[in-house]
Amino acid sequence: MLSADFARLGEEVREVQAAGADWIHVDVMDGRFVPNLTVGPPVVAALRRATTLPLDVHLMIVEPERWIESFVRAGADVISVHVEASPHLHRTVAEIRRAGARAGVVLNPHSSEESVRYVLPDVDLVLVMSVDPGFGGQAFLPSVLPKVTRLREWIDAQGLDVALEIDGGIDTRTAAQALEAGADVLVAGSAVFGADDRSRAIAALREAGRTA
Numbered sequence: 001m002l003s004a005d006f007a008r009l010g011e012e013v014r015e016v017q018a019a020g021a022d023w024i025h026v027d028v029m030d031g032r033f034v035p036n037l038t039v040g041p042p043v044v045a046a047l048r049r050a051t052t053l054p055l056d057v058h059l060m061i062v063e064p065e066r067w068i069e070s071f072v073r074a075g076a077d078v079i080s081v082h083v084e085a086s087p088h089l090h091r092t093v094a095e096i097r098r099a100g101a102r103a104g105v106v107l108n109p110h111s112s113e114e115s116v117r118y119v120l121p122d123v124d125l126v127l128v129m130s131v132d133p134g135f136g137g138q139a140f141l142p143s144v145l146p147k148v149t150r151l152r153e154w155i156d157a158q159g160l161d162v163a164l165e166i167d168g169g170i171d172t173r174t175a176a177q178a179l180e181a182g183a184d185v186l187v188a189g190s191a192v193f194g195a196d197d198r199s200r201a202i203a204a205l206r207e208a209g210r211t212a
């Protein structure tokens with residue numbers, strides 16, 4: 001929703017729900033972990049009133065553990081924290097689950113899959129950043145694809161129920177690459193919100209998955 005029109009956010013979210021989106025991905029930035037500021041719990045609460053879709057809240061903030069309760073109370077279904085911002089990652093994901101949400105961990109483009117290896121059985125989602133976090137509309141980094149494939153192998157080998165999500169620069173071409181590498185959840189910003197026909201844009205991303 002970073003690419004949505006914030007002046008009419010409720011309408012925008014209802015529109016992408018009608019257009020076939022599965023989740024609403026909310027990028028929370030604090031101006032410290034990333035050089036940009038976006039939204040906090042009140043906006044998540046407003047989105048909660050506007051849609052029945054799961055709210056997938058991606059925290060790009062320092063000390064994310066301080067904000068878990070507030071975002072769960074606001075209506076977040078999934079809360080993901082960056083490994084680079086969470087020195088006690090195992091404890092933080094346990095706190096997210098205890099608060100009542102599904103727990104995700106996020107890797108910046110330079111971060112190794114090894115940094116989430118030992119929490120894989122304790123999380124519901126791994127999010128691989130395919131751009132440097134902070135802004136919408138950046139170009140996809142294909143260098144992260146081997147990391148997606150390695151994570152897919154680990155998840156499958158252990159028979160885990162962990163979603164593998166990719167975020168940044170997703171369009172129909174990069175969606176196919178990401179799905180082929182092993183991702184099963186795609187975050188699309190400008191590819192959906194910037195499209196004239198959002199139903200068609202979402203359908204095209206799904207189609208990219210079928211042909212990957």
Ligand code: ZN
Pocket residue numbers: 025026027058167187
């Ligand atoms: Zn995100």
